[in-house]
Amino acid sequence: MTSPGRAIEIVKSPAFTDPYISGQIDRLNADGSSIWRVAEVPGKGLGLIATQNIELGDHIMSTTASVMIDYNVFYDTTAQQLIDMEVAAVRYLPDKHRRTFLNLSTHDHAGDYEAQVSKVILTNSFDIPSSGFITYEEDSEENNFYTVFPEISRMNHDCRPNADYYFDPETFAQHIHAVRPITAGEEITISYIDTVQTQQGRLARLNHSWHFPCSCSSCTQNKYLTAASDARIRQIQVVRKQLQDWGPHSQATTAMAELLISLYRQERLWTMLYEAYTYAAIEYNGDGEPWLATKYARLAIHHGLASGGPSNPDVVEMMALVTDPWAHWSWMLRTQKRMNWAAHVEE
The missing domain is CATH 2.170.270.10 (SET domain)
Incomplete structure (x- = not known):
């Protein structure tokens, strides 16, 4: 209609x-x-x-x-x-x-x-x-x-x-x-x-x-497990925001990306795990680690094809990264931003 x-x-x-x-x-x-x-x-x-x-x-x-x-x-x-x-x-x-x-x-x-x-x-x-x-x-x-x-x-x-x-x-x-x-x-x-x-x-x-109450294991666990789960969700939201910040003052690091992967796994967020792998691939490539970037890009593609299909933006982006990490837009970008290399070159 x-x-x-x-x-x-x-x-x-x-x-x-x-x-x-x-x-x-x-x-x-x-x-x-x-x-x-x-x-x-x-x-x-x-x-x-x-x-x-x-x-x-x-x-x-x-x-x-x-x-x-x-x-x-x-x-x-x-x-x-x-x-x-x-x-x-x-x-x-x-x-x-x-x-x-x-x-x-x-x-x-x-x-x-x-x-x-x-x-x-x-x-x-x-x-x-x-x-x-x-x-x-x-x-x-x-x-x-x-x-x-x-x-x-x-x-x-x-x-x-x-x-x-x-x-x-x-x-x-x-x-x-x-x-x-x-x-x-x-x-x-x-x-x-x-x-x-x-x-x-x-x-x-x-x-x-x-109009139905959820009876899944995540929604029916005891209050202590629920509190721990909610704390992980809040931390995921904070860390994800940091990893999306490409400014020179961003606090994002490869360790933070690894933390996000761990949090997604602890929360059993299997449908979104490709997203965490994508962040990790970009962080490692931004720090000049092409082989670790490729490792996580491959994982992002593997999980992303199941969750979002071949046209999923993260899958498309990671396919480009594994083809040539050095030519990808993220190559050394985090290091350049933090070291302010562009400004030094202009001087």
């Missing part, structure tokens, strides 16, 4: 015009998998369970969207008009796709069919950036689409998940990969929220948007 102009641009995208890409899309929405099954999860309803060991980076699932709603629609229509369009959109889905959609959770009672459709969308949607398939946007326009992927919505939330997802604008598909090893019999989970938050921040966000 979007404006006529945006709709025309979308239908001209490769997903709808390139036979090779559209052929790939037809193979994405598989009924099942040899590595997972849908099963009842105590206290959560249905979820995905690994049927065999899954390694870091392994592909778990790819699926295309059932419903995509341009955020501008929420501002340009009345509540009833929005519901009418949602119902119409679901009505036009293929029978099997529609049944899968209507079988998704609403988290509470839906009084009638209209309410059910609306609540399924509200409860199971992902924010998808329009960059990649919308080339021109007015400054006043929203640039996200509210999108339902029914198969992926079967995956339950965990604040410390073992899988992550990214959207491919070329195929209009959402891809799921393991971000750490997953053992057979373990539930496969994703996070619905930004995981770099304190416990109270996470619980408030989940309650506001999805």
